Amino acid sequence: MSETPLIADLGGAPQEAPLSGARIGVVTFPGTLDDRDAARAIKLAGGTPVALWHADTDPAALHGVDAVVLPGGFSYGDYLRAGAIARFAPLMGKIVDAANSDAKLPVLGICNGFQILTEAHLLPGSMIKNDHLKFICRDQTLRVENNRTAWTNQYEEGQEITVVLKNQDGQYVADEKTLDELEGEGRVAFRYVGWNPNGSRRGIAGITNAAGNVVGLMPHPEHAVEPGFAPLGADGQYSTDGLGFFASVLSQLVGEAK
C-alpha cells in the first residue's frame, strides 16, 4: 500500500492541457459543505474551478463559466425543505435561465444540489426523508443507466461505479406517470445496485433532463476522485470512479470548442 499516493499532486501542469481552459463554476450557499471537494475534483479532472456565490446579483455573476456544479451540504440547514430556500437565491435564476437556454449550460447537482434542482423544477420529482429515518453514510455502488449526458459520457452504459452516499433526505419520489416518463425516455441516469439505501422509487439514484445537460444525483462523485480519500471499490482498490463526471463535462466542452 505504500505506493498509493495519499494526496494527489496538484502542483504540476494538468495532463490534458487542452481541457484546462474549461471553467466550471461551483456555487456556495449558506450551509454548503462540499464546494471545496467539488472544486478539487474539477481540478483533478483537468478543469479550472470558479467559485460562485449564491447571493451575487451582478449581471455577470456566472463569470462566464462553461458549466456549473451545485455541491452537497445543508443549505439553510435544510429548513422548510431540503433545497427549498436555496432555490430562490439570486444566482439560481441565472442558472435556471442558462440551463434552459439554447446554450444548454451543463449543470450537475450533487445531493443537496440535486434537491435544489428539483425544487427549482429543472428536474422532476423530489426527495423526502430516508424510509428508515436514519442519516446514512456508506460506500455505494451505482449503475450508469444513461451515458449520453453532459456528465456521464465517459462511462459505459451499464457500468457500475462506487462512490460515497451520505444523506438524510435521499428518498427519491415522483408520481407514477413521471416515473414512467423518466424510464421511457431513458432519463434515469443512475440506479442503486445491490440494495435500495433510502427507499427511492424504482431504485433511482440520479436523473437527467431531456436535453442531457442537467443531471442530479444523491451520491457524491466528488468524494471518489483520488486514491487514499476514496471508497474501496468492488475489487478492493480505491475507487476514483467519480472523476468520470468531471472528465465527461470537460470532454463535451472541448468537443464543442473544436
Added chain:
Amino acid sequence: MPRIVVDVMPKPEILDPQGKAIVGALPRLGFTAFSGVRQGKRFELTVDGPVTDEILEQARNAAETMLSNPVIEDVVNVEVLEA
C-alpha cells in the same frame, strides 16, 4: 396583530416516514388508539395591519410557491387568525 395560518400536509399517496415513526412509538407509551399518523407543517404569517384580500392572495401564492412543494405536499388550509 392578525396572523394568516397556512397548513401543509404530505400528499396522501406519499409515504410519510416521520408519521410512520411516530405511529410506531405511540403504543409504547400506552397510546394504543391510533392506527396512523401523518405529520404536516403549520406556518403563521404575521401581518402589520388588517388582512386585505390582496394580502390573503399573497399568502396563498407564497403557500403554493415556497411554503409547499406541490410534488410531495398539499396546502390544506389558509385562514386568518384575528389576534
